[in-house]
Amino acid sequence: MEKRVTFKGWLLPMCLLMPQIIITAVFFFYPAGQAIYQSLFIPDPFGLSMRWVGLGNFEYLLGDPYYRASFVTTAVFSLLVTVTSMGFALYLAVLADRLIKGSGVYRTLLIWPYAVAPAVAGVLWLFMFNTRVGVVSWYLGLLGYDWNHVLNEAEAMGLVVVASSWGRVSYNFLFFLAGLQAIPKSVIEAAAIDGARFWTRFRTIVFPLLSPTTFFLLVVNIVYAFFETFGVIHTITSGGPQQATTILVYKVFSDGFVSQDLGSSAAQSVILLVIVGALTIVQFKFIERRVHY
Amino acid sequence: MATIKLDNIKKSFGKTDVIHGVDIDIEDGEFIVIVGPSGCGKSTLLRMVAGLESVTSGEILIDGAQVNGVEPMDRDIAMVFQNYALYPHMSVEENMAYGLKIAKTPKDEITERVAEAARMLQLEPYLKRKPRELSGGQRQRVAMGRAIVRKPKVFLFDEPLSNLDAKLRVQMRLEIKELQSRLGITALYVTHDQVEAMTLADRMVVMNGGVADQIGAPLEVYSNPQTEFVAGFIGSPATNFIDAALVPDAPKGASKIGIRPEHVTLLPSGQGKLGGNVVFTEALGAETLVHLRMDSGTETFTVRQDGAMPLPVAGDPVGVDWGADDEMAFNDKGRRV
Numbered sequence: 363m364e365k366r367v368t369f370k371g372w373l374l375p376m377c378l379l380m381p382q383i384i385i386t387a388v389f390f391f392y393p394a395g396q397a398i399y400q401s402l403f404i405p406d407p408f409g410l411s412m413r414w415v416g417l418g419n420f421e422y423l424l425g426d427p428y429y430r431a432s433f434v435t436t437a438v439f440s441l442l443v444t445v446t447s448m449g450f451a452l453y454l455a456v457l458a459d460r461l462i463k464g465s466g467v468y469r470t471l472l473i474w475p476y477a478v479a480p481a482v483a484g485v486l487w488l489f490m491f492n493t494r495v496g497v498v499s500w501y502l503g504l505l506g507y508d509w510n511h512v513l514n515e516a517e518a519m520g521l522v523v524v525a526s527s528w529g530r531v532s533y534n535f536l537f538f539l540a541g542l543q544a545i546p547k548s549v550i551e552a553a554a555i556d557g558a559r560f561w562t563r564f565r566t567i568v569f570p571l572l573s574p575t576t577f578f579l580l581v582v583n584i585v586y587a588f589f590e591t592f593g594v595i596h597t598i599t600s601g602g603p604q605q606a607t608t609i610l611v612y613k614v615f616s617d618g619f620v621s622q623d624l625g626s627s628a629a630q631s632v633i634l635l636v637i638v639g640a641l642t643i644v645q646f647k648f649i650e651r652r653v654h655y
Numbered sequence: 656m657a658t659i660k661l662d663n664i665k666k667s668f669g670k671t672d673v674i675h676g677v678d679i680d681i682e683d684g685e686f687i688v689i690v691g692p693s694g695c696g697k698s699t700l701l702r703m704v705a706g707l708e709s710v711t712s713g714e715i716l717i718d719g720a721q722v723n724g725v726e727p728m729d730r731d732i733a734m735v736f737q738n739y740a741l742y743p744h745m746s747v748e749e750n751m752a753y754g755l756k757i758a759k760t761p762k763d764e765i766t767e768r769v770a771e772a773a774r775m776l777q778l779e780p781y782l783k784r785k786p787r788e789l790s791g792g793q794r795q796r797v798a799m800g801r802a803i804v805r806k807p808k809v810f811l812f813d814e815p816l817s818n819l820d821a822k823l824r825v826q827m828r829l830e831i832k833e834l835q836s837r838l839g840i841t842a843l844y845v846t847h848d849q850v851e852a853m854t855l856a857d858r859m860v861v862m863n864g865g866v867a868d869q870i871g872a873p874l875e876v877y878s879n880p881q882t883e884f885v886a887g888f889i890g891s892p893a894t895n896f897i898d899a900a901l902v903p904d905a906p907k908g909a910s911k912i913g914i915r916p917e918h919v920t921l922l923p924s925g926q927g928k929l930g931g932n933v934v935f936t937e938a939l940g941a942e943t944l945v946h947l948r949m950d951s952g953t954e955t956f957t958v959r960q961d962g963a964m965p966l967p968v969a970g971d972p973v974g975v976d977w978g979a980d981d982e983m984a985f986n987d988k989g990r991r992v
Contacts (some may be wrong), residue, residue, distance in 0.1 A: 548736045548737075548738055549742060551707050551727075551736070552736060552740035552741075552742075552801075555705060555706075555728065555734050555754075556733075556754035556757060556801070557754050557758055558728065558753075562757060566753075570744045571743065
């Protein structure tokens, strides 16, 4: 029996689809097209004229040591964010999975940070670590540690990584917990009877069976670290000190809107578009064959 | 090889008591089947022996040593689960070798023992396959293999055959029995299927509501049930129960008389101990089951007779009779008089 709703004409389905198509066209296809178009030109500083340069913008970018440094920064940043947020989330999920009493409260509390917008999260962490008035930096000062992420590049990177990972732990936690609870209890019990203690069980049974979830989260978190952490970086470090936290997406903004180099900024957007496209393909390929054990 | 002793085992989940003191003494190499309806606590009892559930009170001894607080991995037991609980990401070979690898058994010994178990269970062609590429019966064999290779002191089976179809179940039942007696390993087997219990057990434990109603050899339990529950649960079709007041010459103190269907003979109406009407008959070939409604009103009665005998017609009035030796009298608490 045909269970799907089928339409006779084409007018009604078109009307129903139109809102989504319009939104996608206005906010995605049009800007993406504009970016590709603009990446081939250099505008004058006042935006009055544009000069055709072909692939000149790309050529310049790939030869630019600052842009290549930003690639490295992005790689380090997204690796740290992904590992931190996933590692911590997995740890909490394993604990929550073993919890019998009060697990509901525990889970609810763990999910809250996910509801905080990245920019707000950034400000929260900035307050805590503010060089002059921050609570944490004050205590660190008492311990004899002079915290100054405004000057210290490693501290700046550390702070944006922590602030970006924080809300992400909630999201990853949810998926890991669901993944853990999908593992049949009897399999774990069988392993226990076979002689495997907690850590051996985790390494040889739980983690391999969790691999579909882990892989999914890996892709999603890399995409997050690449693109959605703009708000955190903008509020905490603005890409500094010395471009130490200027990841690719932040460089698009600072080169385009701060330095007014719209051609280069557009070219950078196109490069990011290609990267996110590649990641999406990887993700879809993976979802097609979800079970791979 | 081991003896197991359960000494006044009790278990509660929160405020709910599920097992109210069970004592069982299991000898070395014995095959013990715990049988009972769902919710009687039989699986919980097994899981306590495995160390997967804590013991609320009482003692479990394996080979004379108390194991109450001992982790499952330190009890030297092997368990076969109802859903087999195979490791889905490992091949058949890796599944069977897992426990040995953890025990740091030398490599060539692992290969040898896995090969031996695979030969015994006819799993040789499937060693490289993943569990999802196997049929239910093959998965069941892998679960058995995983238990065998470790050469444990005790085998625990938690309804291992209930996910198989009827034909396979009969076949696997024979294989389990044969394997266990060949290896001589003490086995504790939980099932709700009384046929499995009767055929497999050296001794069976009939559980009812968290209590071991009767422990004994299958035929002894069948022919001499100690409680009304055991008489009704063991045997198919079930024992007929009749209000003792209706039965002439019922023993003193009896409130119910139980009588097995095969001990009843049908007589023409007006003869025998009781009278009734035929409701319907089930001709199974070798035997015929005749269902009666008794003259007393609500009580029903099943008679099992040879398939060669003429079929009674539904609605016919008949009389029933049985030998006094076949009567099982129970008091108002369900205990045997």
